[in-house]
Amino acid sequence: MSTINLISVRKSYGHAExxxxxxxxxxxxxxxxxxxxxxxxxxTLLRMVAGLETITDGEIKIDGKRVNDLEPMDRNIxxxxxxYALYPHxxxxxxxxxxxxxxxxxxxxxxxxxxxxxxxxxLQEYLSRKPRELSGGQRQRVAMGRAIVRKxxxxxxxxxxxxxxxxxxxxxRLEIKxxxxxxxxxxxxxxHDQVEAMTxxxxxxxxxxxxxxQIGAPLEVYNDPQSEFVGGFIGSxxxxxxxxxxxxxxxITLPKSLRExxxxxxxxxxxxxxxxxxxxxxxxxxxxxxxxxLRYCEPLGAETLIHLGLSNGALLTIRQKAxxxxxxxxxxxxxxxxxxxxxxxxxxxxxxxxxxxxxxxEVQ
Amino acid sequence: MSGMVERRGAxxxxxxxxxxxxxxxxxxPIYLAFVASTVEQQAIVRPPMPLLPGRHFIANYHxxxxxxxxxxxxxxxxxxxxxxxxxxxxxxxxxxxxAFAIVYFRFPLRQTFFWLIFxxxxxxxxxxxxxxxxxxxxxxxxxxxxxxxxPLIASATATFLFRQFFMTVPDELAEAARVDxxxxxxxxxxxxxxxxxxxxxxxxxxxxxYGWNQYLWPLLxxxxxxxxxxxxxxxxxxxxxxxxxxxxxxxxxxxxxxLPPVAVVVGMQRLFIKGLVETEK
Ligand SMILES: Nc1ncnc2c1ncn2[C@@H]1O[C@H](COP(=O)(O)OP(=O)(O)O)[C@@H](O)[C@H]1O
Ligand SMILES: [Mg+2]
Numbered sequence: 001m002s003t004i005n006l007i008s009v010r011k012s013y014g015h016a017e018x019x020x021x022x023x024x025x026x027x028x029x030x031x032x033x034x035x036x037x038x039x040x041x042x043x044t045l046l047r048m049v050a051g052l053e054t055i056t057d058g059e060i061k062i063d064g065k066r067v068n069d070l071e072p073m074d075r076n077i078x079x080x081x082x083x084y085a086l087y088p089h090x091x092x093x094x095x096x097x098x099x100x101x102x103x104x105x106x107x108x109x110x111x112x113x114x115x116x117x118x119x120x121x122x123l124q125e126y127l128s129r130k131p132r133e134l135s136g137g138q139r140q141r142v143a144m145g146r147a148i149v150r151k152x153x154x155x156x157x158x159x160x161x162x163x164x165x166x167x168x169x170x171x172x173r174l175e176i177k178x179x180x181x182x183x184x185x186x187x188x189x190x191x192h193d194q195v196e197a198m199t200x201x202x203x204x205x206x207x208x209x210x211x212x213x214q215i216g217a218p219l220e221v222y223n224d225p226q227s228e229f230v231g232g233f234i235g236s237x238x239x240x241x242x243x244x245x246x247x248x249x250x251x252i253t254l255p256k257s258l259r260e261x262x263x264x265x266x267x268x269x270x271x272x273x274x275x276x277x278x279x280x281x282x283x284x285x286x287x288x289x290x291x292x293x294l295r296y297c298e299p300l301g302a303e304t305l306i307h308l309g310l311s312n313g314a315l316l317t318i319r320q321k322a323x324x325x326x327x328x329x330x331x332x333x334x335x336x337x338x339x340x341x342x343x344x345x346x347x348x349x350x351x352x353x354x355x356x357x358x359x360x361x362e363v364q
Numbered sequence: 365m366s367g368m369v370e371r372r373g374a375x376x377x378x379x380x381x382x383x384x385x386x387x388x389x390x391x392x393p394i395y396l397a398f399v400a401s402t403v404e405q406q407a408i409v410r411p412p413m414p415l416l417p418g419r420h421f422i423a424n425y426h427x428x429x430x431x432x433x434x435x436x437x438x439x440x441x442x443x444x445x446x447x448x449x450x451x452x453x454x455x456x457x458x459x460x461x462x463a464f465a466i467v468y469f470r471f472p473l474r475q476t477f478f479w480l481i482f483x484x485x486x487x488x489x490x491x492x493x494x495x496x497x498x499x500x501x502x503x504x505x506x507x508x509x510x511x512x513x514x515p516l517i518a519s520a521t522a523t524f525l526f527r528q529f530f531m532t533v534p535d536e537l538a539e540a541a542r543v544d545x546x547x548x549x550x551x552x553x554x555x556x557x558x559x560x561x562x563x564x565x566x567x568x569x570x571x572x573x574y575g576w577n578q579y580l581w582p583l584l585x586x587x588x589x590x591x592x593x594x595x596x597x598x599x600x601x602x603x604x605x606x607x608x609x610x611x612x613x614x615x616x617x618x619x620x621x622x623l624p625p626v627a628v629v630v631g632m633q634r635l636f637i638k639g640l641v642e643t644e645k
Binding site: 050051052071072073077078079081082083085086087088089098099102103146150 | 534536537539540541542543544545546550554555558559
């Protein structure tokens with residue numbers, strides 16, 4: 001029941017700037033996932049919202065109110081930590097009740113709220129146990145419970161599932177999503193796992209070395225990446241990148257629609273073509289746009305990943321339905337793709353769009 | 365336990381015999397002291413020494429406790445108890461608070477303070493005893509409990525120990541408490557202190573015995589026999605010159621002096637081990 005506004009938020013440790021100005025508006029009840037590789041500043045950003053790190057520059061507003069100088073407890077937030085951070089000497093009940101106790105909530109109300117949260121998280125039987133007597137998944141739930149009972153305006157999650165095994169992670173992921181929907185609490189969720197990001201997010205922030213490369217709904221980010229980094233980070237296997245120079249070297253004529261995007265002279269922009277594995281198809285020599293040598297196949301059951309070696313040594317991944325014809329290892333394969341599905345990126349890694357290149361031509 | 369090598373037959377017997385011999389060597393002098401505290405004066409001074417307890421147990425111990433030689437032993441035991449408990453609790457309270465400050469707060473010269481505390485590790489009581497005496501005397505604390513306890517309370521060792529322990533406590537715990545709305549001292553009392561109870565128990569045992577066994581310092585600051593501690597009291601019981609030593613009473617005093625530290629070790633050991641098993645994260 002809250003909005004969050006980040007206004008050119010920056011963070012420096014000493015002279016090293018680790019967050020280079022992030023802007024974002026989160027609407028009420030939205031589930032925002034901050035995703036990016038390790039060390040890109042996700043936790044730092046979240047902790048600034050929590051009030052655990054000072055904000056070097058810019059402004060953070062919760063519910064329209066500037067919170068830069070407020071203590072965490074005065075920001076009306078609750079946080080779930082990666083290692084759960086449960087108080088080891090307190091029972092599950094006391095762990096969940098601690099924040100309420102400090103806030104001076106009446107005993108009876110504490111009891112009711114904790115019981116409700118425990119019921120929601122199937123923790124009723126464990127209320128008197130100590131954290132060490134719980135499994136990883138149960139501890140995770142207690143950490144969630146501790147956040148829920150406070151009825152905060154904002155939930156903050158810092159990689160809450162990364163200490164769990166793969167199966168439990170999928171299960172808890174669904175539970176978190178359901179819980180957030182049910183409670184309708186605005187949430188910021190940090191993860192390095194792009195699958196988690198895709199499945200949980202209403203909108204996601206893809207972070208790259210302290211900047212937000214793209215903010216958008218998961219499928220929008222997947223289908224229309226703003227930068228080479230986003231294309232490579234979101235999606236598994238990642239987007240294929242082929243330097244356009246490779247096509248020229250091999251005297252391959254590009255499809256017309258792509259040539260138009262680049263303009264006359266590509267030598268300055270050194271564009272790269274990005275295409276998702278599922279948008280590549282094996283085909284006959286006549287239809288093929290380019291060719292490669294089949295290095296190896298990975299049959300995954302429902303689908304098969306085919307890896308081709310290109311003439312520049314790079315690998316290209318093609319995603320096929322399981323039943324489709326697979327050539328033998330070492331065979332030359334011809335590849336076709338729909339030019340509309342391809343993305344072009346400039347030398348700086350930014351997406352090239354038709355109007356960008358037109359602008360570029362004008363300048364020339 | 366199944367992983368342990370199981371010894372059988374001769375090996376087992378040999379190791380048990382070895383251990384029994386070791387125990388006997390350690391315990392024999394204590395046993396002799398006990399025997400000496402239960403016989404009459406004449407039985408001791410006339411060789412050979414008796415090896416079996418005599419029939420004067422109650423008489424000797426009663427005399428020691430109530431009359432003593434310079435001061436009644438119960439009085440000296442009480443003095444020692446006050447001093448040992450004062451030192452143990454004082455040291456723990458001061459060092460846990462300074463460790464808390466050093467680990468959890470950023471203040472100017474934090475490292476300097478830490479190293480200053482650390483430096484005092486190199487200055488045991490004996491080295492600074494003359495200036496300390498001067499200070500205590502000027503404050504008029506001679507022959508008082510505060511004079512016995514206060515100068516021995518500062519403890520670099522315990523501060524260092526708590527500092528090391530606090531640094532192993534995950535930062536997220538302090539952050540979670542902060543998000544929950546706990547101010548620093550609340551975090552200290554609600555979370556850090558209960559989590560440190562194993563360390564506190566272990567330190568208490570060590571510090572209680574340290575305090576109990578103090579000899580030189582009480583010898584300096586107490587001149588009134590009513591303020592003597594038990595450890596120095598035993599020494600005071602030895603006669604000077606030609607007087608005859610009342611060995612049974614001295615031995616009874618020695619045995620009595622041993623009991624509180626033994627009780628603390630035995631009593632705290634259970635808590636200590638229980639704590640060790642429980643707090644594993
Ligand atoms: N206390 C700190 N002092 C200096 N640098 C820090 C500190 N905390 C984080 N950093 C740096 O900030 C960057 C972002 O860290 P973090 O937000 O933890 O990344 P992640 O995306 O993995 O959560 C990293 O390069 C890290 O080295
Ligand atoms: Mg992180």
